[in-house]
Amino acid sequence: MWFHVRITEECNLKCTYCYAKNYDRTSAMPFDLFQEIIVKIKSLPKCKKDVCILYLSGGEPLLHSEFENMLAHAYPLFDRIHILSNGLLLEKNLTLIKKHSDKTFVQISVDGDEAVNDQIRGNGTYRKAESALKLLKQNRIKHWISYTVSKQNRECGQNIVNLARNTDSVFNNITPYIGSPDLMLDFNEWEIFKNEISDYAESIDFPMIHSPNACGFNYKCGEYFGGITFNPNGSVTGCARNQEKLYSLGDLPRILIETPKLMNETCMREKWKDVPDFKNMQELRERRFFMKRNGALSLNKLANIPW
Numbered sequence: 001m002w003f004h005v006r007i008t009e010e011c012n013l014k015c016t017y018c019y020a021k022n023y024d025r026t027s028a029m030p031f032d033l034f035q036e037i038i039v040k041i042k043s044l045p046k047c048k049k050d051v052c053i054l055y056l057s058g059g060e061p062l063l064h065s066e067f068e069n070m071l072a073h074a075y076p077l078f079d080r081i082h083i084l085s086n087g088l089l090l091e092k093n094l095t096l097i098k099k100h101s102d103k104t105f106v107q108i109s110v111d112g113d114e115a116v117n118d119q120i121r122g123n124g125t126y127r128k129a130e131s132a133l134k135l136l137k138q139n140r141i142k143h144w145i146s147y148t149v150s151k152q153n154r155e156c157g158q159n160i161v162n163l164a165r166n167t168d169s170v171f172n173n174i175t176p177y178i179g180s181p182d183l184m185l186d187f188n189e190w191e192i193f194k195n196e197i198s199d200y201a202e203s204i205d206f207p208m209i210h211s212p213n214a215c216g217f218n219y220k221c222g223e224y225f226g227g228i229t230f231n232p233n234g235s236v237t238g239c240a241r242n243q244e245k246l247y248s249l250g251d252l253p254r255i256l257i258e259t260p261k262l263m264n265e266t267c268m269r270e271k272w273k274d275v276p277d278f279k280n281m282q283e284l285r286e287r288r289f290f291m292k293r294n295g296a297l298s299l300n301k302l303a304n305i306p307w
């Protein structure tokens with residue numbers, strides 16, 4: 001199970017599509033609240049049973065003045081720690097991350113080729129993210145790319161695959177943009193996108209694996225069931241991108257019993273009305289994407305990645 005802790009709203013970028021762009025960008029989670037959240041997470045029966053993964057995110061988590069203390073505090077308590085970053089402050093934090101690298105994975109966001117990414121994320125950000133990925137590769141820190149796909153950047157799949165190959169970014173997080181209906185892909189467009197990027201990865205024999213449980217991949221939403229999000233002010237919600245329902249820390253054990261929903265019952269509902277029902281999902285899964293097509297092959301190849 002994943003626990004997504006958004007330790008700050010503060011950010012050094014203003015990406016055009018960011019779900020957090022209208023939040024109070026000055027708000028950061030105090031260290032004692034972070035500790036309290038970790039205690040609550042660790043007391044959950046699910047966390048004792050399952051692999052327990054902590055995401056440190058934001059805003060930009062590397063901007064938090066207590067980031068080092070938070071990482072050190074959480075490190076012994078979790079099976080894995082994922083740092084979700086835009087990469088701008090990666091070099092500055094390299095020694096710290098390297099010290100914890102046996103359990104730490106770094107995700108760097110890239111949203112297109114250089115021109116499209118920079119239009120979305122700001123001038124110069126592609127080069128900075130690329131440098132961060134290269135540093136992670138050189139230092140054998142496990143890492144991957146996050147590519148959030150909308151109408152604006154769906155043509156950039158090949159570029160992302162090439163960048164992933166050049167930087168040994170194997171498990172990548174390719175998920176649909178959620179927000180303005182004009183920019184969101186509908187269900188059929190998303191299917192076409194996935195097949196195209198999958199065909200390309202296959203054609204260059206790149207072992208690109210995607211989590212089968214990521215948003216838009218098995219057509220079930222894992223919020224509350226597969227994972228949960230904590231905001232900088234301590235409020236709790238299912239998915240960071242969908243803040244429709246907010247709970248308090250005390251509600252935690254109760255809300256975790258919700259079961260996964262079909263995507264067309266979630267924040268995707270407006271655009272993904274055509275998601276098939278459960279009966280057809282098995283068939284759909286058979287046809288789909290890297291984890292099926294390249295999965296077995298890729299797992300063997302993974303042994304050769306110099307992490």
Ligand SMILES: C[S@@+](CC[C@H](N)C(=O)[O-])C[C@H]1O[C@@H](n2cnc3c(N)ncnc32)[C@H](O)[C@@H]1O
Nearest residue numbers: 018019058059060084085086109146148177178
């Ligand atoms: C909010 S950012 C925080 C971490 C870091 N600042 C970054 O950009 O990676 C976490 C992830 O959320 C994604 N994201 C932001 N807004 C989104 C939206 N409206 N729909 C889907 N994903 C979104 C970003 O692409 C990024 O991969």
Ligand code: SF4
Nearest residue numbers: 011013015018059086
């Ligand atoms: S860097 Fe991350 S948090 Fe900052 S604006 Fe971009 S997506 Fe949002």
